[in-house]
Amino acid sequence: GIQYWDIPQDYLCPPIPGRADYIHYLADLLSDSNKAQIPTGRAVQVLDIGIGANCIYPIIGHRSYGWKFVGSDIHSASVKSAQFIVEANPNLRKGIQIRLQKTPSNIFKGVIKPSDRFDLTLCNPPFHASQDEANATATQKLRKLGKPVDRSKVVLNFGGQKNELWCDGGEERFVCQMVQESTQFAEQCLWFSTLVSKKTTLPMLLNTLRKCGAVDVKTIKMTQGQKESRFVAWTFLNIKQQQAWKNTRWTSA
Numbered sequence: 001g002i003q004y005w006d007i008p009q010d011y012l013c014p015p016i017p018g019r020a021d022y023i024h025y026l027a028d029l030l031s032d033s034n035k036a037q038i039p040t041g042r043a044v045q046v047l048d049i050g051i052g053a054n055c056i057y058p059i060i061g062h063r064s065y066g067w068k069f070v071g072s073d074i075h076s077a078s079v080k081s082a083q084f085i086v087e088a089n090p091n092l093r094k095g096i097q098i099r100l101q102k103t104p105s106n107i108f109k110g111v112i113k114p115s116d117r118f119d120l121t122l123c124n125p126p127f128h129a130s131q132d133e134a135n136a137t138a139t140q141k142l143r144k145l146g147k148p149v150d151r152s153k154v155v156l157n158f159g160g161q162k163n164e165l166w167c168d169g170g171e172e173r174f175v176c177q178m179v180q181e182s183t184q185f186a187e188q189c190l191w192f193s194t195l196v197s198k199k200t201t202l203p204m205l206l207n208t209l210r211k212c213g214a215v216d217v218k219t220i221k222m223t224q225g226q227k228e229s230r231f232v233a234w235t236f237l238n239i240k241q242q243q244a245w246k247n248t249r250w251t252s253a
Contacts, residue, residue, distance in 0.1 A: 001063060004088035008081055011053040016060075019124075021222045022195065022231060023061045026120050029191060029218070029233055033242050039250040042068045042095065045116070047189070049107060049123040049178070050074075051098060053081035057122060062095040069096045070118075072111040074104040107174075108181045116188055119249065122231075123194040125174045172201045176208045179234070183212050186236035190245050193233040202232070209234050 007013060026046075031038045044067040048057045051071030058069035073079050079100045086092045103110050112118070175194050182192045196202060202219065209217050214234040221230045237245060 001091055002059060002089055005054075005059075005085055006081075007053045008077060011078070011081070014052075014054050014056045016056070018222070018224055018227070018229065019056050020060050020064075021224065022122065022124075023057060023064060025220055025222060025231070026061075026122060026191075026193065026233075027065060029193075029220070030119060033246055034250060038065065039119070039246075041066045043249055044068065044119050045070070047112070047116075047118045047121040048072070049111075049121060049194075050125070051078065051082050052124075053078040055082035055085045055096070055098075057124075058096045059085075059092065062092060066095070070099060070111075070116070071096065072099045072101045074101045076100060106181070107178050108185055112185050112188060117249070118189045119191065119245075121182075121189055121192045123178065125171055125178070125194055125197075171196070171198055172204050175201060175205050175232075179205065179208045179212055179214075182234070183236070189235075190237060190242065191233050191235050193231050195229065195231045197229065202230075205232060 027038045030044070044065065046058075046061055046067050046069050048069055048071040051058065051073050053075075055071065058071050061067045062069055071082060073082070079098055083098050086096045086098065099111055101107075101111055108121075175196065178192070178194055182189070196205065196219075206217065206219075209232075213236065215236055215238050217232065217234045219230055219232050221228060223229075235242065
């Protein structure tokens, strides 16, 4: 039902099936505490950290389940592009709100307002530590495919800007910071989550979650063809608090 969708040149163009998988697995996560019924409609509020110029997660989540989204980004051009997509599609306007993260070193701080309550947060974090690392990964993929490699003209599979693909410390530093910041909003969010591209990130991430007092942690695998990915979800609410959250916010199953 999307009438208009476009992104600026050289911005990240998302492979849709994998993005949809993340949304659908998150829906299953909510259903686990709702008598196996996925809660739908605008009562379900979701925060997308790093909405990007493509606005893809809110589009899929809102059109599939009717959820209401807030999307944040540190890049003003991405915010402008995502906002344009929303405004160009009448069926998105009331379901997606976009916020600029004015302090790029923060993740949740400055985006989550005191009155906000989110049933889910999601994120596709930058997973490289530098442009050189991103280019090396792209080069390795080309070699595996038996294609010629010109290091001066390496093109990443789906494009992408710096803030979309890499950050200082890479994925591990980013997701561990996300966990640490999430403790400040423990009672404002039911489930926090993030994609984890590298298996080597998991031990540090899970250790950080233990240290920060997460009550429940789930590592959920997703498979598409030969590609295997995963996301980690965590909550600081115990079973009784989760039930109270559900009873307050969702229509009973």
